Amino acid sequence: MRRVIAYKNLTRGTWSVAELKGERGRGKLLSHHVTLTLANCQFHVSEASRTRMLRTRQREVHAWVIGDLVETAPSAGTRVSYNPFKGPKFVRCTDGSTVETARIAHFTAADGVFVEC
Numbered sequence: 001m002r003r004v005i006a007y008k009n010l011t012r013g014t015w016s017v018a019e020l021k022g023e024r025g026r027g028k029l030l031s032h033h034v035t036l037t038l039a040n041c042q043f044h045v046s047e048a049s050r051t052r053m054l055r056t057r058q059r060e061v062h063a064w065v066i067g068d069l070v071e072t073a074p075s076a077g078t079r080v081s082y083n084p085f086k087g088p089k090f091v092r093c094t095d096g097s098t099v100e101t102a103r104i105a106h107f108t109a110a111d112g113v114f115v116e117c
């Protein structure tokens with residue numbers, strides 16, 4: 001398994017996967033995926049970058065998920081979303097509770113992110 005960073009590529013409409021540098025650093029871009037599954041996930045939002053993005057209205061990568069790239073077929077999970085204009089964290093769509101970690105996260109270009117905690 002390879003530890004990577006995944007983030008939404010708004011231009012391509014896919015998920016970008018980059019290598020992990022240090023604990024939270026984004027390294028070289030590895031690939032783009034329509035669907036993707038990560039295990040042992042940590043959800044991260046850079047508050048400084050989010051604040052700058054809100055102030056300048058210039059899009060930039062400031063939210064991502066760190067996890068182990070796996071090829072496991074996911075089962076049903078809870079949908080998770082992130083909107084920088086609504087709040088500084090990833091939240092469950094069902095009840096609005098904050099999500100910081102997940103055992104499995106499945107990403108789809110069309111439907112978003114689903115987690116199994």
